[in-house]
Amino acid sequence: MAAMNDERSAVARDVRRQANGCARLGSPLYAGLLARVAVDVESGGPCWRILSAFAGWPLDSAYALRMMGAVHRLVLTGEAPALAPHFVPGGDAEAAWPAFAALIEDRGDALRALARANAVQTNEVGRCAALAPAMLWSSRGMPLRMLELGASAGLNLRWDAYRYEDAWGDRSSPVQLVRRYAGARPPFEPPSLQILERRGCDVAPVDPTSAEGRLTLRSFVWPDQAERMRLLDGALAIASRVPAVVERAPAADWTGAQLAEPADPGTATIVFHSIVWQYLDDTERSRVRAAIEDAGARASAATPLAWLRMEADGPDTRLDVTVWPGATTRVLGRAGFHGRPVTWLA
Numbered sequence: 001m002a003a004m005n006d007e008r009s010a011v012a013r014d015v016r017r018q019a020n021g022c023a024r025l026g027s028p029l030y031a032g033l034l035a036r037v038a039v040d041v042e043s044g045g046p047c048w049r050i051l052s053a054f055a056g057w058p059l060d061s062a063y064a065l066r067m068m069g070a071v072h073r074l075v076l077t078g079e080a081p082a083l084a085p086h087f088v089p090g091g092d093a094e095a096a097w098p099a100f101a102a103l104i105e106d107r108g109d110a111l112r113a114l115a116r117a118n119a120v121q122t123n124e125v126g127r128c129a130a131l132a133p134a135m136l137w138s139s140r141g142m143p144l145r146m147l148e149l150g151a152s153a154g155l156n157l158r159w160d161a162y163r164y165e166d167a168w169g170d171r172s173s174p175v176q177l178v179r180r181y182a183g184a185r186p187p188f189e190p191p192s193l194q195i196l197e198r199r200g201c202d203v204a205p206v207d208p209t210s211a212e213g214r215l216t217l218r219s220f221v222w223p224d225q226a227e228r229m230r231l232l233d234g235a236l237a238i239a240s241r242v243p244a245v246v247e248r249a250p251a252a253d254w255t256g257a258q259l260a261e262p263a264d265p266g267t268a269t270i271v272f273h274s275i276v277w278q279y280l281d282d283t284e285r286s287r288v289r290a291a292i293e294d295a296g297a298r299a300s301a302a303t304p305l306a307w308l309r310m311e312a313d314g315p316d317t318r319l320d321v322t323v324w325p326g327a328t329t330r331v332l333g334r335a336g337f338h339g340r341p342v343t344w345l346a
Contacts, residue, residue, distance in 0.1 A: 066116075125234075126177065318334050
């Protein structure tokens with residue numbers, strides 16, 4: 001019994017940390033609901049019967065958000081009509097809790113299965129506010145081959161189809177990234193760019209052109225954050241006309257295979273990832289790094305290589321880039337986990 005209590009305590013602690021993260025990132029609905037989920041877990045209630053399946057999982061696996069994504073999926077499919085009026089912008093956690101708790105009680109087995117089957121796939125389009133100027137900075141003005149690790153649905157591989165303030169991109173794009181920059185705005189140069197290849201990998205890729213894929217992506221957007229949903233819907237519209245290939249493969253194997261042959265002369269290659277590194281174990285990280293460094297050693301002025309990382313660093317993220325030839329590393333900027341605000345440092 002003591003061991004079970006220890007497990008419940010650990011899960012409740014992780015859920016509270018996720019609640020705090022949701023509060024910090026502007027979702028009072030999820031913050032309030034997860035705070036109540038933590039109390040329910042401690043008492044061995046219906047939420048524990050779902051989350052007990054994840055006891056021992058690391059916090060970085062975001063298993064609390066897996067459960068919330070499963071709940072949101074049922075709302076989106078019309079299977080949780082009592083909860084639907086609360087899963088909206090301005091939704092109140094206290095008002096939502098009775099319907100939420102009833103759904104957990106009634107549909108616990110289905111929710112547990114959905115949570116186990118679906119890893120968090122946010123494919124956060126707002127991060128392109130930081131990634132886009134970093135891509136332009138790293139491109140050296142050359143045509144680009146883009147390779148993304150942990151690409152999910154590949155929406156961030158289509159960053160050049162989005163609009164950034166009044167500075168860069170298609171003015172008519174359904175994805176408008178505005179009010180994103182703190183301090184000096186990053187230089188959006190060159191004014192245009194040729195993308196030769198958009199390719200990524202993921203252990204569980206999502207097809208953004210399918211109904212199931214769109215449902216999965218929407219289910220992981222926090223429902224009280226209307227702008228994130230608008231950006232996602234705009235990116236899904238673009239995905240139907242701008243192709244990108246996302247292959248089912250582990251990061252290290254795929255990176256090594258993609259970089260085995262150099263790009264054509266006159267082409268720059270950018271390997272990039274955003275909020276992915278935490279999901280790789282030490283061995284996988286070392287193999288990814290080795291594959292990139294090996295390719296970097298073969299890079300030339302005619303075939304440069306850049307490794308762009310947007311990864312967690314304390315309360316926000318840091319953009320680092322290493323470029324070859326030369327193996328020079330720079331910190332380009334900092335950004336919030338959802339891409340706001342972006343502070344350009346390069």
